[in-house]
């Protein structure tokens with residue numbers, strides 16, 4: 618079924634950028650510049666400048682970026698790493714792939730980001746890092762976190778996969794910690810045509826280690842200094858990101874505008890709890906990777922919206938610590954468990970028309986008015 622309001626619309630974004638993208642792809646194919654070439658370097662300089670950090674490194678995905686960041690920060694077997702359960706599973710998987718132990722804590726009810734008050738309850742002498750996840754386009758509360766990091770001397774690896782361009786107290790998320798990681802999965806605010814990711818840091822040692830890890834530990838063919846990965850961002854994807862990056866500010870502003878319209882249209886609906894409205898707290902500049910509601914009768918609402926041509930997503934229907942295959946059942950995290958039952962993501966991308974946004978609002982309102 619073709620939705621009136623699809624959840625993502627990759628072809629439409631491509632149509633808007635067609636001539637630039639086509640020219641870029643043709644240039645790359647004709648030149649044969651495919652692996653670790655100039656476009657990757659150009660991307661890294663431009664991306665570091667956008668974030669206001671010293672170094673950025675193009676990597677193969679957001680998940681690989683997390684693994685490489687943790688390893689570059691020296692995290693390994695037996696170490697404990699604190700993160701949240703209410704995140705994409707990759708934030709937790711990366712810890713396990715490093716041989717470390719994930720220690721999961723809950724998120725806050727109001728904005729679904731890490732509850733900083735829970736950290737000291739679980740910190741031990743084995744805690745070596747914390748992964749705050751800037752979720753749905755909103756920064757974590759970084760003041761408290763950075764104080765804790767200093768007090769206990771732990772690394773902070775910011776999972777910024779969903780929040781490129783967001784700020785906390787006017788400073789880019791991803792510029793606070795030891796390192797930060799990004800995903801350019803197509804649905805992301807800045808997405809490529811396949812998988813891609815990045816790491817950013819102000820620490821030269823972390824940068825150098827990560828650079829080795831992304832390319833099999835090779836300084837040269839005769840100088841392999843550690844075991845690494847095929848962790849590189851393709852030159853083709855870097856060139857595409859270089860085209861797209863200049864549109865980032867206007868895409869983010871359009872997302873924020875749509876968030877305001879959703880807020881205006883749905884604020885009165887008492888059965889839903891909306892995310893914080895843009896500018897409702899001057900410390901946060903949210904970029905709305907996702908527009909996520911807490912909704913009563915969530916599953917019925919989802920069904921009704923789909924029936925009426927509005928494609929929605931239930932991103933986290935089972936809390937990660939309650940997933941069967943992950944061995945994390947020993948955690949008890951009431952907020953994350955409740956969110957798994959209550960949250961629903963409405964369509965959110967810059968190409969949505971005003972009519973489509975109104976259509977979503979109208980359908981949510983009608984559902985609750987008639988149920």
Ligand SMILES: Cc1ncc(COP(=O)(O)O)c(C=O)c1O
Pocket residue numbers: 678679680681704705707708750776778779799800801802812813814
């Ligand atoms: C919060 C978070 N962390 C990590 C990732 C992993 O990124 P990737 O899919 O590029 O590996 C994602 C991707 O959706 C994410 O949302």
